[in-house]
Amino acid sequence: MSVATAVGGGRAEPLAVDGGTPVRHHSRAWPRWPVPAAGAEHLLNEVLHRGRWAISGPGEGELFERRFAARFAEYTGARHCVPTDHGSSALVIALESLGLEQGAPVAVPALTWVACATAVFRAGLVPVLVDVDEHTGCLTPQTLPMDVFPAAILAVHWACAMADVPALTEFAEPRGAVVVEDAAQAPGALWQGRRAGSLGRLGCFSMHHAKALTCGEGGAVVTDDPVLAMRLEELRADSRRYRPESRPGMLDLTETASVMGSNFCLNEFGAALACAQLEVLDEQHTVRNRNYALLATLLAGTPEVRLLRHAPQQDGLALYEVPVVFDGLPRGTDIASVAEALTAELGFPVYPPRAPLHRSSLLRPGSKAALAPLAERFEVLHRDRSYPVAEYLSTHAVLLHHRAFLGTEEDMADLASAVAKVTAALRTRGQRRASDGRN
Numbered sequence: 011m012s013v014a015t016a017v018g019g020g021r022a023e024p025l026a027v028d029g030g031t032p033v034r035h036h037s038r039a040w041p042r043w044p045v046p047a048a049g050a051e052h053l054l055n056e057v058l059h060r061g062r063w064a065i066s067g068p069g070e071g072e073l074f075e076r077r078f079a080a081r082f083a084e085y086t087g088a089r090h091c092v093p094t095d096h097g098s099s100a101l102v103i104a105l106e107s108l109g110l111e112q113g114a115p116v117a118v119p120a121l122t123w124v125a126c127a128t129a130v131f132r133a134g135l136v137p138v139l140v141d142v143d144e145h146t147g148c149l150t151p152q153t154l155p156m157d158v159f160p161a162a163i164l165a166v167h168w169a170c171a172m173a174d175v176p177a178l179t180e181f182a183e184p185r186g187a188v189v190v191e192d193a194a195q196a197p198g199a200l201w202q203g204r205r206a207g208s209l210g211r212l213g214c215f216s217m218h219h220a221k222a223l224t225c226g227e228g229g230a231v232v233t234d235d236p237v238l239a240m241r242l243e244e245l246r247a248d249s250r251r252y253r254p255e256s257r258p259g260m261l262d263l264t265e266t267a268s269v270m271g272s273n274f275c276l277n278e279f280g281a282a283l284a285c286a287q288l289e290v291l292d293e294q295h296t297v298r299n300r301n302y303a304l305l306a307t308l309l310a311g312t313p314e315v316r317l318l319r320h321a322p323q324q325d326g327l328a329l330y331e332v333p334v335v336f337d338g339l340p341r342g343t344d345i346a347s348v349a350e351a352l353t354a355e356l357g358f359p360v361y362p363p364r365a366p367l368h369r370s371s372l373l374r375p376g377s378k379a380a381l382a383p384l385a386e387r388f389e390v391l392h393r394d395r396s397y398p399v400a401e402y403l404s405t406h407a408v409l410l411h412h413r414a415f416l417g418t419e420e421d422m423a424d425l426a427s428a429v430a431k432v433t434a435a436l437r438t439r440g441q442r443r444a445s446d447g448r449n
């Protein structure tokens with residue numbers, strides 16, 4: 011079946027969700043995720059038998075955590091990298107390292123994972139939820155609030171579009187604010203030849219299971235600033251930093267304690283796995299990006315849907331969850347039903363974005379006594395704010411996990427056919443409703 015004929019003409023055939031024949035037979039498997047890199051097993055075995063499973067354990071030889079830090083710094087083009095146990099902790103220590111006043115406001119996009127806002131609270135600051143740009147789903151200087159000026163801006167690269175960090179920095183710096191880049195969803199993405207994470211004062215990453223660079227659970231902060239890098243080390247290792255030189259029989263960490271830290275250390279298994287997965291990240295990006303370009307071409311035949319637009323300065327994509335926006339969604343149609351219909355056609359999970367943070371059931375700072383003063387401020391700050399673009403995208407887009415893009419041209423043809431088929435059904439439903447309304 012050629013890609014061109016597979017897409018079909020968008021006829022309204024019975025949907026699989028209603029008992030029709032699915033676009034793709036469920037016996038045809040989709041790519042799996044995660045894909046272990048060829049060298050992963052060897053490195054994990056090395057950790058297992060070396061007897062040094064944590065950076066705070068005694069032992070000799072190079073720590074994988076140090077190896078990953080050096081390689082990831084080189085990969086992103088930043089001078090320093092401090093690995094962490096999660097992306098959320100990366101955000102917490104990045105914000106803590108700035109030494110902002112307690113309760114200072116931090117701009118956070120309304121359309122992102124809840125950890126972006128909870129990390130702000132955990133750092134003793136208050137998130138100010140901000141609407142996003144309609145084309146990219148990210149913050150821009152124009153979307154920032156006029157009435158509260160934030161001390162920091164969390165520039166999240168959402169789904170697979172990048173926020174314009176240079177423009178945000180140009181806006182923020184003269185006003186004394188700092189831009190922290192959240193590149194959890196975008197390791198390897200490029201902005202005018204520079205890697206995501208290296209554009210802000212600090213760049214944060216997640217290596218959670220679902221992410222393009224994963225070791226199960228993990229994270230990292232990168233920065234060019236040596237003072238921030240030293241603080242970050244202490245903040246994630248209970249106030250300890252690496253000794254300048256390791257000594258046999260002694261811990262590599264020493265109690266420097268210029269700032270009180272927590273234990274957010276990446277363990278040695280995670281670090282070894284991250285080293286192995288980093289080796290294949292760009293190869294995987296190449297496959298995903300080629301397939302994404304094909305899908306974009308195939309979807310051009312279905313005018314009711316669109317992919318997010320990337321800024322012209324973004325010259326390298328790092329796919330995470332690919333949004334397909336259904337602009338032609340008939341009034342009253344729930345995007346969850348569209349996702350369900352696509353899932354049934356494809357035998358692959360298609361899902362809507364999570365609720366935007368202003369109505370997320372996961373963001374409940376008031377449920378923790380320790381956060382009470384910050385939670386109160388949060389509530390007051392958010393009275394009478396609205397987020398029309400975040401609302402629109404979260405109720406008109408469905409997301410496809412990047413593993414779908416690790417496959418073949420036929421997989422892209424199936425995706426496009428399923429979108430065309432479901433869109434045709436929606437069109438028919440819309441026409442029926444319009445004519446019912448006239449009669």
Ligand SMILES: Cc1ncc(COP(=O)(O)O)c(C=O)c1O
Pocket residue numbers: 096097098099101122123125126166192194195215216217218227228229
């Ligand atoms: C944009 C963003 N920031 C932060 C995080 C938190 O990372 P983790 O789940 O590793 O704590 C995520 C995870 O989904 C994310 O998508």
